[in-house]
Amino acid sequence: MAAPQFEVPKLTGYAETPAIKENATAHVKSFPANAAIQEGIGFPGELVEDWHDKAIAKMGDLLGKYRSLRVFMDACVHCGACTDKCHYFLGTADPKNMPVGRQELMRGVYRRHFTFAGKYFPSLVGAKDLTKELLDDWYKYYYQCSECRRCSVFCPYGIDTAEVTMAGREILDTVGYGQKYTNEIMGKLHKIGNNLGLPGPALQDTLEGMEEDMLDDTGVAVKMPLDVKGVEVLLVTPSADFFAEPHVESLMGYAKVFHAAGISWTLSTTASEAGNFGMFIGSYANMRRAALRIREAALELGVKRIVVGECGHAWRVAYSFWNTLTGVGHGGEDPFSIELQKQLDPRYPAPQHICEFTYDLIQQGKLKFDKSLNDHRVITFHDSCNVARGSRMGDMPGGQFVIPREIIKAVANNFHDMAEETIGEATFCCGGGGGLLTDDLMEVRVKGALPRMEAFNNVVQEQKVNFLALICAICKAQFTKVVPYYGFDMSMVGGVHQLVSTAIQLESEE
């Protein structure tokens, strides 16, 4: 790890609300996208000449389309309940990283152009013109929000800053001011099929390598099928699972679960990415284009079920949007959606999370584990924001909190939760979600991880925890990079299905 160019917060044992430091992260700006990246996903290549009028027009368009956005602009009473709830404010002390501060960047412009008082008495109501300086602030601070929704849990009016951030990014993209990291990845996904730009033959090689590793480790020929028609399950997983550590360990865990349960399955080169960064930039068109690859693969392969691997935002998109985007679940009304709805087996949720899938098999007694194989681990679990506050699992309230923990307890003997106010619905973001997982934002990533690191450090000190279990590809990538800044080893980070992989007992098919 190179020496940081910024001060890394010290762990004190408790989460403190910092004294405000104006513009503390005004110097942190992620790289904007170039023309080729922007145009590749349908936006202007550079800041358009009439950007001001276009931005206001787009804002009007979004206010008309999303009633929630207009309510969020009008409803805030500045009660202050959200001010200390954002991990980026707690880590950076910049007041524009307070949820209400982030909203105000847009609210001032809303008042100026979309309210009577703001049009005629702007200075009386805090109305603001959209200057280039303010547009730059939008760009900086809407890419210092991970859209985690934690603030919305504490707002008495349920104002969701994540939606404001999405709207801000959508307006920025519309005027040609997009972010390199997110938009470049969207382009790769459209062109090649996954965020990493991994072509089919490379994917095949990687999977064969994993089959060999599993054979060496277990003596059992666990398969990693690709593009196999007529099987029961299509597994759609984040592409990081194909090559990054610790992600690959979970992918091998899923494969072992399918093997042990005797359920036929396949991966797909067409749908080799569960992630969908279209949600991060509030772009319905890009989100739909990415999601349609999954429908195409499911129809082509004739599968009966679609299971989604460990990825927080992917699960949110799948759970909340796939039905209308693709017809996976009920909602889509075009002929392809209707065909897919007929094809999928109604006895199972569509889509289904890999944790729901494994948990069901555990409940039915179809998997055997030797829990002692995880005895070298003392485990805690981090609830990923998009699973915790953007979706659900199972058919019980709070299933998204219960199911991953029950899996861990089924495969390991040593589990301890972190402090209650930092988990479940109140979970703190890893600091790298929502399009922030780029090195040019390392300062806010490290500082934004502070509240989670405090809670983690407490269970490390008190319970001797040595494993942070995750169900999100972004959390895995973020924590492996960030925990060393706080004095922890990156090998402490891993997936829930990595734990499953360690303990599961396999029988050879011969």
Ligand code: SF4
């Ligand atoms: S959505 Fe999350 S990152 Fe964004 S302002 Fe709210 S708490 Fe902060």
Ligand code: SF4
């Ligand atoms: S908690 Fe809600 S109403 Fe109160 S300041 Fe924050 S956004 Fe406004």
